[in-house]
Amino acid sequence: MWTARNSEGYEAPAALAVDTVLLTARAGDLLVLATQIDDGHRALPGGLVGAGESPEDTARRKLAEKTGVTDVYVEQLAAFANPGRDPRGWIPSIAHLALVPPDTKPRDPDAAWITARGRHRWAFDHHDIVRTALNRVEGKLWWSNVAVGILPASFPLSKARTVYEAIAHTHYDPATFARDLKATGLIEPTGETSAQGPGRPAALYRFTTRDPSWGAGRRKRMAT
Amino acid sequence: MWTARNSEGYEAPAALAVDTVLLTARAGDLLVLATQIDDGHRALPGGLVGAGESPEDTARRKLAEKTGVTDVYVEQLAAFANPGRDPRGWIPSIAHLALVPPDTKPRDPDAAWITARGRHRWAFDHHDIVRTALNRVEGKLWWSNVAVGILPASFPLSKARTVYEAIAHTHYDPATFARDLKATGLIEPTGETSAQGPGRPAALYRFTTRDPSWGAGRRKRMAT
DNA sequence: TAAATAGTGTCTATTAGACAATATTAG
DNA sequence: CTAATATTGTCTAATAGACACTATTTA
Incomplete structure (x- = not known):
């Protein structure tokens, strides 16, 4: 369990995370990039925000590491910060939505494209994050690019x-x-x-x- | 300058904040609750999220303290976490949107209702937060309650x-x-x-x- | 009755779904 | 020519803005 304490003596978040719902569309299906974790659950690609880094930059940096893609459409979705959401400790996550072309290949061998609307066993609160992303992208479709x-x-x-x-x-x-x-x-x-x-x-x-x-x-x- | 370090030895956010855009409508004008800070800038009501507390609960708690109002319409707006946004240190803020009836009186003598669309000298990134809130509430008006x-x-x-x-x-x-x-x-x-x-x-x-x-x-x- | 506010009816332009009809290519 | 895909045109229903008209109250 990670913990942190600030210079004023109060408990502070142990870290700030970013989770990204990376979507693409192939053959009429909407796909999301997910990694498989040990217990069989799916998890969204993500990482920790570095000191002095903006969360969107973290999202882009992690996506570049995992897919090699740069110049990606990225926007912030929402913050997920309910207590207990991350088993490692008090780690709020700023979820992002990203979209890439259908020929994008994951570098990470544990990562794969899965159907965005299928039933999957998501880890942590990632099911909520994916649902929020789908609502967002559906809602914006005809009002944005x-x-x-x-x-x-x-x-x-x-x-x-x-x-x-x-x-x-x-x-x-x-x-x-x-x-x-x-x-x-x-x-x-x-x-x-x-x-x-x-x-x-x-x-x-x-x-x-x-x-x-x-x-x-x-x-x-x-x-x- | 506040700092924090986690149990893994890395720099961590010094705290997690909440800022709330509290809106009401009176006499055809949209009003936002703002506090006046020492240098003459306006600031949104907010506070720090406690360990084990959800950000929305923090927002509700702070609103209750500042206006006495409970049972408020509150929703999350977005996270504002760019480096340097808070002069006290690395403190991401989860901004919230809240709406209250027009007869709501601030308890805090430094807080007052000001026009939401007027030109004001907002502190920190609060101008961005207010603008985001106005876009959100305008966009949702006819599709939600x-x-x-x-x-x-x-x-x-x-x-x-x-x-x-x-x-x-x-x-x-x-x-x-x-x-x-x-x-x-x-x-x-x-x-x-x-x-x-x-x-x-x-x-x-x-x-x-x-x-x-x-x-x-x-x-x-x-x-x- | 006059003034004031509330509510109804209707006309028109715009938008979206459906689908027929035409156009242009490969084989 | 036939099959396949792209593009144009048109009909209809639903929606939104404008505004005339009717309804119900106080003074």
């Missing part, structure tokens, strides 16, 4: 649609999807077209900005 | 409208407002009517639940 994290620099609308469907956990009519995504003003045509396999080649689009930003505020029905 | 925190147990629609207008920072057509608030399913008629002054007495309504809950998901334009 969160999907930037998963989609490549340029993409056809059909690709964007499978990502959006994985996140929203529903199906969109291709025509309606195209109309509505364009109407958000978040994307713009690159002028290029793709052409893989049979069928008419698709026009490629890119996000007008890849920095986290807020859309025009168009609503969209999620799965009920 | 946040206004429960400000409105009394039963109220006429005109009263609800002034509160909603203060939060959204815009004006609603009375007829449209009534139609749309009823359509959210968040409120129900009590069967009573009020009758103060001239004019037709207003039917009274109450929230179907006073626990934080999420509405039917109806959109509403906010001030641009």
Whole structure:
């Protein structure tokens, strides 16, 4: 059991942690990166915030260590600091949400992509953290460019649609999807077209900005 | 400068803080409770999380001390933990949003209600925290029963409208407002009517639940 | 009755879901 | 040409803003 005491003589948190819900979408499924721990439970990748480090930097540093990915979409989710949440001691965790492209491979052999909405035996309070992350990403989907994290620099609308469907956990009519995504003003045509396999080649689009930003505020029905 | 070291020999946070953005609405204005500190800056009410205490409990405890109010609408906003945010040392803060009825009086003589959207000289990172709180409460207004925190147990629609207008920072057509608030399913008629002054007495309504809950998901334009 | 406040009805523009119809490619 | 995928167009239902009109009270 870790403990700490501050210079004023009071008990202090033993450390400050970061846990990250790293999401991607592949084949219509929303996936989360999880490590397997000894007792068979799943755990989120995370680490301890260093002195003088911002929690978001910690999250990015740990993600780079575990997946080699840099330039990731990261945002803070919430603080989880209920007493007893960490068996090591008083260690509040600042949970983060991150999104990466589907070809991202974990370096850590214990880490694997698992279905984000599947039933898993999560360690500690990680089930709550994952649920919070799913709510967040679903809620932001049509008002922000969160999907930037998963989609490549340029993409056809059909690709964007499978990502959006994985996140929203529903199906969109291709025509309606195209109309509505364009109407958000978040994307713009690159002028290029793709052409893989049979069928008419698709026009490629890119996000007008890849920095986290807020859309025009168009609503969209999620799965009920 | 406070410091702390944990039992493993590493530097640890000197303490865990809570800062609360306590809002109310009065006369069409959104107000926030602020204390005046020695150098003239404003600061949010807050305190340190005790060992074995949840941050939300800390927030409630401190609010009870400063305003005497119990049974407050409280939710977590976000963690603010950038290095250097607190001049006393490494002290992350978990910011909370709270809403109380407009007749709530501060006990602390240094604390006062000030306009939430006014220009004030906030101490530390409290300006960021207030801005985050305003975005949150505006964003949730029409999808949740946040206004429960400000409105009394039963109220006429005109009263609800002034509160909603203060939060959204815009004006609603009375007829449209009534139609749309009823359509959210968040409120129900009590069967009573009020009758103060001239004019037709207003039917009274109450929230179907006073626990934080999420509405039917109806959109509403906010001030641009 | 006049003034004041509460509540109802309706018109219109916007948005979203559904789906038919057309366009462009590979084989 | 046929199959496959992309894109356009259109119909309809729901929603939100605006505002005229009706209802009920006090003075």
